Amino acid sequence: MDLYPVWLSFQVATSATALTLLAGLPLAWLLARRRFPGHDLLAGAVVLPLVLPPTVLGYYLLLLIGSRGPVGRLLGTLGIELAFTWRAAVLAACVGSIALLVKAAEAGFESVDPRLEQAARTLGRSEWSVFWSVTLPLAWRSVFAGTTLAFCRALGDFGITLMVAGSIPGLTQTMPLAIYDHVQANQMHEANVLALIAVAAVTALLMGLGRLARLRF
Amino acid sequence: MLSLAVAKRLAGFALDVAWEAGEEVVALFGASGAGKTLTLQCLAGLVRPDAGRIVVNGRVLFDGTNGVNLPPQRRRLGYVFQGYALFPHLSVEENVAFGLSGRPREERRRRTAEVMERLGLTALASRRPRELSGGQAQRVALGRALAPDPELLLLDEPLSALDAPLRRQLRDELGSLVREWGKATVLVTHDLGEAFHLADRIVIYDEGRVAQAAPKSELLSRPASEQVARLLGVRNILRGAVIKATPEIIELRWRGHVLEAINSPARRYLPAADTPLAFFIRPEYVRLIRKDRPSPDPGHHMNRMEGRVVGEVDQGTNWMLHFRLDGPEPPAQGGHDLEIEVPKLVYEMLEIARDRRWTISMHRGSIQVLPSS
Amino acid sequence: MRRAALALLLLSAPVSTAAAPPAPQPFTVYAAADLTFAFKEIVPLFEKAAGARVTLVLGSTGTLAKQIENGAPADVFFAADSSFVDQLQGQGVVIPESRALYAQGRIVLATALTTGLDLRTLGDLARPEVRRIAIANPSHAPYGRAARQALESAGLWERLRPKLVYGENIRHTLQFIQTGAVEAGIVALSIANAPDIRYAPIDPALHQPLNQVAVVVKRSARPELGLAFLHFLNGPEGRPIMKRYGFLLPGEF
Numbered sequence: 001m002d003l004y005p006v007w008l009s010f011q012v013a014t015s016a017t018a019l020t021l022l023a024g025l026p027l028a029w030l031l032a033r034r035r036f037p038g039h040d041l042l043a044g045a046v047v048l049p050l051v052l053p054p055t056v057l058g059y060y061l062l063l064l065i066g067s068r069g070p071v072g073r074l075l076g077t078l079g080i081e082l083a084f085t086w087r088a089a090v091l092a093a094c095v096g097s098i099a100l101l102v103k104a105a106e107a108g109f110e111s112v113d114p115r116l117e118q119a120a121r122t123l124g125r126s127e128w129s130v131f132w133s134v135t136l137p138l139a140w141r142s143v144f145a146g147t148t149l150a151f152c153r154a155l156g157d158f159g160i161t162l163m164v165a166g167s168i169p170g171l172t173q174t175m176p177l178a179i180y181d182h183v184q185a186n187q188m189h190e191a192n193v194l195a196l197i198a199v200a201a202v203t204a205l206l207m208g209l210g211r212l213a214r215l216r217f
Numbered sequence: 218m219l220s221l222a223v224a225k226r227l228a229g230f231a232l233d234v235a236w237e238a239g240e241e242v243v244a245l246f247g248a249s250g251a252g253k254t255l256t257l258q259c260l261a262g263l264v265r266p267d268a269g270r271i272v273v274n275g276r277v278l279f280d281g282t283n284g285v286n287l288p289p290q291r292r293r294l295g296y297v298f299q300g301y302a303l304f305p306h307l308s309v310e311e312n313v314a315f316g317l318s319g320r321p322r323e324e325r326r327r328r329t330a331e332v333m334e335r336l337g338l339t340a341l342a343s344r345r346p347r348e349l350s351g352g353q354a355q356r357v358a359l360g361r362a363l364a365p366d367p368e369l370l371l372l373d374e375p376l377s378a379l380d381a382p383l384r385r386q387l388r389d390e391l392g393s394l395v396r397e398w399g400k401a402t403v404l405v406t407h408d409l410g411e412a413f414h415l416a417d418r419i420v421i422y423d424e425g426r427v428a429q430a431a432p433k434s435e436l437l438s439r440p441a442s443e444q445v446a447r448l449l450g451v452r453n454i455l456r457g458a459v460i461k462a463t464p465e466i467i468e469l470r471w472r473g474h475v476l477e478a479i480n481s482p483a484r485r486y487l488p489a490a491d492t493p494l495a496f497f498i499r500p501e502y503v504r505l506i507r508k509d510r511p512s513p514d515p516g517h518h519m520n521r522m523e524g525r526v527v528g529e530v531d532q533g534t535n536w537m538l539h540f541r542l543d544g545p546e547p548p549a550q551g552g553h554d555l556e557i558e559v560p561k562l563v564y565e566m567l568e569i570a571r572d573r574r575w576t577i578s579m580h581r582g583s584i585q586v587l588p589s590s
Numbered sequence: 591m592r593r594a595a596l597a598l599l600l601l602s603a604p605v606s607t608a609a610a611p612p613a614p615q616p617f618t619v620y621a622a623a624d625l626t627f628a629f630k631e632i633v634p635l636f637e638k639a640a641g642a643r644v645t646l647v648l649g650s651t652g653t654l655a656k657q658i659e660n661g662a663p664a665d666v667f668f669a670a671d672s673s674f675v676d677q678l679q680g681q682g683v684v685i686p687e688s689r690a691l692y693a694q695g696r697i698v699l700a701t702a703l704t705t706g707l708d709l710r711t712l713g714d715l716a717r718p719e720v721r722r723i724a725i726a727n728p729s730h731a732p733y734g735r736a737a738r739q740a741l742e743s744a745g746l747w748e749r750l751r752p753k754l755v756y757g758e759n760i761r762h763t764l765q766f767i768q769t770g771a772v773e774a775g776i777v778a779l780s781i782a783n784a785p786d787i788r789y790a791p792i793d794p795a796l797h798q799p800l801n802q803v804a805v806v807v808k809r810s811a812r813p814e815l816g817l818a819f820l821h822f823l824n825g826p827e828g829r830p831i832m833k834r835y836g837f838l839l840p841g842e843f
Contacts, residue, residue, distance in 0.1 A: 167647060168618065
């Protein structure tokens with residue numbers, strides 16, 4: 001049977017998690033360490049994807065990045081296809097999971113004693129250096145937990161992916177979409193195999209990550 | 218070398234201070250919440266004052282009117298936080314080297330080794346902060362602050378996190394380290410003994426304002442006001458009334474006696490007659506006149522008064538006697554008029570436990586008048 | 591810390607090469623859920639006949655239409671009704687000349703064998719043993735709409751409404767029935783032919799005809815293949831299969 005969805009899902013989830021860290025860590029730091037007008041609005045916007053029904057979210061995203069949407073058309077002029085490609089699957093997974101990282105990282109950053117950051121400043125470190133050498137290392141447990149959660153969520157995304165990437169077999173049909181498709185077509189054997197692989201792979205991954213976490217003080 | 222004037226308003230508190238210091242150790246002394254740490258934070262650039270001007274060694278760090286506000290990164294100050302704020306995830310060596318990141322690797326290594334050597338930290342180089350004792354942590358914090366060779370060293374309550382016996386020892390260590398290093402230093406403390414032991418100059422903070430800034434020798438002998446005297450924990454602060462004032466001598470009336478005191482030399486204080494006047498005499502300077510000697514010499518024993526010891530407090534190495542003067546009026550300080558400090562040997566020799574009636578004297582030079590602020 | 595970040599970045603890069611489909615682009619057929627079983631049989635046959643690789647994407651008509659509207663890579667669209675195709679036509683996303691009525695659907699009353707119930711008419715749904723009834727969501731699924739129309743025509747809609755459970759599409763609806771979550775339901779004939787299901791026909795006069803319309807999408811690189819597939823469906827190889835799945839074909843309605 002076709003195991004491409006498993007391969008695709010893990011790659012999409014990894015890319016999505018990388019994107020989540022890239023966008024989510026600065027966001028979390030901003031929310032934790034800075035007060036500005038619109039702060040609470042931003043906090044709400046981050047959590048919104050957890051509240052809205054995934055297909056609804058996917059629909060709004062599609063309006064944005066589809067062939068008729070502003071972003072879609074812009075990218076189109078640059079020759080970049082986004083909707084209904086693996087890139088859209090990455091975007092969908094990222095949108096659905098970023099809140100998990102942001103919230104965890106935000107709590108982690110807040111728990112870092114601000115005086116340590118102040119000490120770093122008096123010792124001549126730039127804001128970026130303060131974040132990278134003091135704040136982040138001290139909050140790493142929360143960031144790690146958030147990243148793990150975000151990865152798992154990205155792996156399992158269904159509704160958003162279905163809308164913006166479609167369930168195109170061999171192209172964007174990720175593991176959750178493939179399992180669903182098999183179930184709907186009454187192909188229970190294939191569905192079970194995929195589900196089992198998913199469980200085994202994630203368990204192995206979490207065990208490995210857990211061991212890694214314990215190694216580091 | 219350091220000239221500071223800052224004003225900052227916070228909820229329910231207003232800071233408005235100005236003082237200067239040379240190439241010395243200056244202590245900001247006062248009660249908790251008086252604005253000392255806030256001042257330090259303004260100095261370091263961690264807090265932005267509402268207005269003012271801070272100049273260190275000719276460099277303007279902050280100027281409210283010209284919009285100058287150097288970020289902490291560029292102020293070249295060493296800051297030792299209360300509780301030390303050592304980076305828990307770094308080793309001692311990495312902590313000390315933290316401020317040297319801009320430099321070439323070889324220089325960084327050399328300088329770190331040098332600083333650790335000087336502070337006796339070399340053996341602890343790979344330890345983590347949580348494995349260190351209080352004294353070791355203090356030295357690491359100092360090393361970290363001093364490694365980049367800052368122009369000014371700031372210490373925020375360096376000893377308050379420690380318990381008494383350790384405090385003593387570390388205070389002495391800190392004192393010698395700071396002096397040996399020779400940096401201009403600003404130190405915040407609410408402990409007077411610490412301030413006196415470690416600093417050359419003391420700035421007294423009282424609710425967001427400076428009550429007095431002076432070299433320490435001047436402070437105890439010549440507090441600028443009754444309030445300062447109280448803040449310094451001076452005892453025997455008394456109130457009398459002026460009889461006559463000349464540039465050299467002030468005659469005052471107190472508890473039915475006429476006392477002669479020398480005038481405050483710095484102030485040339487010349488109050489009119491009948492002006493109320495505060496003054497103090499240090500408990501160790503009130504003298505009991507020995508009964509086994511011949512008549513006391515007026516040149517020695519001035520301002521004589523009679524009374525009796527009504528109580529005493531054991532202070533370890535001496536007794537603090539509570540002395541009440543003869544006379545119908547109520548005593549000046551609760552149950553007694555004066556506190557008299559007497560070494561234990563003297564107490565036993567004079568048999569004060571048994572013999573309660575005494576004549577005391579106060580040299581006019583020991584009576585310090587306190588101009589009203 | 592830095593190494594972990596770098597590793598993460600490197601791991602995510604290969605997706606672009608792994609997920610890129612082998613050139614040339616396969617021919618993509620977007621089809622409504624009720625065509626699941628029929629098309630899964632027909633598509634391989636067409637692939638052999640036309641010598642082209644076909645990607646079959648199944649979903650609910652409404653969702654697929656929305657996606658096509660926003661640039662989904664469909665070459666041809668087989669909807670379960672005509673309204674969504676009308677919409678796409680209105681938006682100029684499809685080739686109007688290619689529009690064709692390829693089949694007419696039928697709805698049936700279905701129940702799982704395990705319930706032991708023998709339901710023959712819509713009126714049987716009112717029986718007390720039937721606690722819950724599943725239909726596809728009438729607001730966006732054509733077969734759900736037909737189910738509602740049938741119930742309304744039979745004067746049962748208001749009465750049975752409290753017992754209704756909506757599936758996202760008819761495949762979903764069938765699942766409710768198969769798993770025993772509901773005692774009975776109304777689904778498409780084309781998917782009711784499962785071994786664990788017993789079904790009874792519903793009079794087509796009770797609802798608007800389920801005219802299933804297909805259309806070729808404008809952005810298709812190979813519109814001729816779309817038309818070819820349409821033809822194939824009605825041809826000697828496709829017709830018997832469609833019939834087997836209960837569809838009425840052009841010429842029969």
